[in-house]
Amino acid sequence: xxxxxxxxxxxxxxxxxxxxxxxxxxxxxxxxxxxxxxxxxxxxxxxxxxxxxxxxxxxxxxxxxxxxxxxxxxxxxxxxxxxxxxxxxxxxxxxxxxxxxxxxxxxxxxxxxxxxxxxxxxxxxxxxxxxxxxxxxxxxxxxxxxxxxxxxxxxxxxxxxxxxxxxxxxxxxxxxxxxxxxxxxxxxxxxxxxxxxxxxxxxxxxxxxxxxxxxxxxxxxxxxxxxxxxxxxxxxxxxxxxxxxxxxxxxxxxxxxxxxxxxxxxxxxxxxxxxxxxxxxxxxxxxxxxxxxxxxxxxxxxxxxxxxxxxxxxxxxxxxxxxxxxxxxxxxxxxxxxxxxxxxxxxxxxxxxxxxxxxxxxxxxxxxxxxxxxxxxxxxxxx
Numbered sequence: 001x002x003x004x005x006x007x008x009x010x011x012x013x014x015x016x017x018x019x020x021x022x023x024x025x026x027x028x029x030x031x032x033x034x035x036x037x038x039x040x041x042x043x044x045x046x047x048x049x050x051x052x053x054x055x056x057x058x059x060x061x062x063x064x065x066x067x068x069x070x071x072x073x074x075x076x077x078x079x080x081x082x083x084x085x086x087x088x089x090x091x092x093x094x095x096x097x098x099x100x101x102x103x104x105x106x107x108x109x110x111x112x113x114x115x116x117x118x119x120x121x122x123x124x125x126x127x128x129x130x131x132x133x134x135x136x137x138x139x140x141x142x143x144x145x146x147x148x149x150x151x152x153x154x155x156x157x158x159x160x161x162x163x164x165x166x167x168x169x170x171x172x173x174x175x176x177x178x179x180x181x182x183x184x185x186x187x188x189x190x191x192x193x194x195x196x197x198x199x200x201x202x203x204x205x206x207x208x209x210x211x212x213x214x215x216x217x218x219x220x221x222x223x224x225x226x227x228x229x230x231x232x233x234x235x236x237x238x239x240x241x242x243x244x245x246x247x248x249x250x251x252x253x254x255x256x257x258x259x260x261x262x263x264x265x266x267x268x269x270x271x272x273x274x275x276x277x278x279x280x281x282x283x284x285x286x287x288x289x290x291x292x293x294x295x296x297x298x299x300x301x302x303x304x305x306x307x308x309x310x311x312x313x314x315x316x317x318x319x320x321x322x323x324x325x326x327x328x329x330x331x332x333x334x335x336x337x338x339x340x341x342x343x344x345x346x347x348x349x350x351x352x353x354x355x356x357x358x359x360x361x362x363x364x365x366x367x368x369x370x371x372x373x374x375x376x377x378x379x380x381x382x383x
Contacts (some may be wrong), residue, residue, distance in 0.1 A: 005281065005363040016369045018346040020360040021321045023166070024213040024272075033273040034218040037266035049262065052334065054249070056269055057258060063272035064211070064223060069198035073251035075225045076258050077268040081189045082109050084208040084224035087237040087257070088185060091118045092154065094279065096122030098155040098169060101147050103130045103168075104352060105161040108185055123153075132310040132354075134317065137169035145176060159207075160190035163351040163357050165312055165323040174203035183230070189222075190214060193278060194287075194320055205369045207228045213265070214320070214362075217274035221268040226292060281363070290320040290361035297359055297370040298322040304378060310356075320362065326355035327382055334380060342376040 008027045011017050017025065041048045057077070065072040078084040094100075100114055104127040114125040114220070134140055144157075144318035150233055155177050160167050169184050177184035186204040191197055193215030199207055207225040211217035226234060231253040236243060242255035249255050278286075302309050307325040310315040325333075331348040338344040347358040361372065 002367045003364065005286070006366070008281075009364045011364060015139045015341060016344045016372050017367065018340070018359050018361070018373060019356065019360040019371060021162070021213065022215060022347065022360075023219065024210070025214055025362065025364070026067060026212070026218050027277050028274045030216060030277050031218065034203060034266050034270040038264065041242075041264065041266065045383060046270055047231070049265075053265060054259075056264065059269055060269050061254075062233060062281075067184060067275050068192070068195075068209075068223075068225065070200050072227060073227075073254060074199075074231075076254055077221045077271075078208070078222045079267075080212075080222045081187060081200055081208040081210050083237065084112070085110055085187065086184070088111055088206050088208075088224065088234060089113055090237065091233055093152065094121040096124040097124040097151055098153040098238065099149060099151040100125050100156055101128060101144075101152050101361055102126065102156045103128055103144065103158070103161075105130055105164050105166065105168075106156070106158055107187065107189065108261050110156070124151075132164070133308060134166060134311045137172060137316065139171055141172045142178070144173060148180070148182070149177045152180075152182055154185060156187065158190075159186050159188040160321070162190065163323070163358070164310060164356065165318055165321040167317055167319065169314075169316075170204070171202055174205075177205075178203060193274075193283070199225050199232050211271050211274065215274050216277065216376040218267040218270045219246060220264075221271050224257070228253075247327075279302040283363075286363045287319060290363070290365065291315055291318075293361045293365060293367065293370050294318060294320055294322040294359065297361075297374060299378065300370075300374045301357065304374070305381065305383065321358065321360045323356050323358045326357055329355050331355050337380055338373075338376055341380075342372065344373055344376055346373060356373070 009025050010028055011025055021289055062072045065075050118125045126147060128144050130143060157170055158168060159170050183205050185206040188207050188209040190213055192209040194210055206225050211221040211222055212219045236256045238260040240259050240261050242259045245255045301324040305317045305327055312322060332348055335348040339347055349356060
């Protein structure tokens with residue numbers, strides 16, 4: 001049966017694309033909206049940037065806030081989560097001996113950001129080990145919280161991890177952090193469009209997410225959510241016209257962080273189109289179908305290798321993206337051979353010296369893609 005959503009995406013049809021998690025993929029109607037905004041900008045730059053930009057950004061921010069179940073003045077657009085976290089990390093008044101607690105499943109760029117900040121401030125970045133397999137949210141929470149000390153000032157944790165594709169129970173961590181008076185920052189790069197989000201209920205002090213990944217917006221669209229109580233602690237990464245604004249808006253948080261000089265706003269302005277696209281195409285059903293594919297291929301890989309699953313087979317732990325252990329193999333060579341010989345784009349990497357494969361399923365994928373991967377692994381793995 002032909003997948004009707006496959007033709008909605010611009011991906012090369014000769015490639016079996018199982019790596020949506022890295023950079024996303026933009027549907028044709030959303031990309032056309034993105035190009036429409038770019039053409040409109042070039043048609044009359046003065047009108048677009050000097051007279052209309054703030055109102056248009058407010059409208060796009062409002063659509064995003066509704067999608068995230070938060071207030072419009074609690075969220076601001078950034079080009080990517082890395083930039084947003086850099087702003088937040090540089091704003092904190094950390095002192096020698098202060099601790100930032102995280103896990104050993106975090107994205108490499110974020111680990112590097114926090115290590116840089118610690119070298120500047122004398123703080124310590126502590127990676128609490130979360131061994132595999134994970135078993136329950138209660139066990140996870142207790143294992144993670146064992147790393148908290150009287151010096152813990154910040155908790156930084158992924159909602160859905162990049163290397164291991166695990167959905168962490170961050171709601172419980174946020175609650176305990178609030179009770180303990182610890183600032184909690186959640187890296188939700190993989191969450192928007194992947195799982196339902198209610199940022200007001202979730203309870204993070206700061207939450208960053210990518211719109212260009214699972215929400216399928218254009219590249220260069222992401223956001224930072226900040227509770228009003230912590231907004232005053234955040235210093236602009238770029239000082240521009242919003243600082244000491246001659247025409248201040250209702251939110252100093254938005255004034256300080258939204259305008260960063262002349263730049264292409266088209267990716268941000270296209271986010272409402274991405275939200276509409278998913279609503280119009282019954283994305284709840286898309287997620288369920290993709291989860292079924294991920295669950296099946298994960299079991300097939302585990303059966304093929306004879307290795308233990310890294311988590312229970314439940315959507316509490318993974319949805320459209322899953323990871324599985326591999327036997328001892330050169331993961332770089334394996335990834336290259338999968339692409340060169342079978343036309344499969346998928347991630348293989350080492351995490352804590354364990355070879356893993358991370359497989360993403362999006363609306364354009366189908367059972368044939370999963371079968372092709374399983375067949376290729378059967379040919380290439382040293383079993």
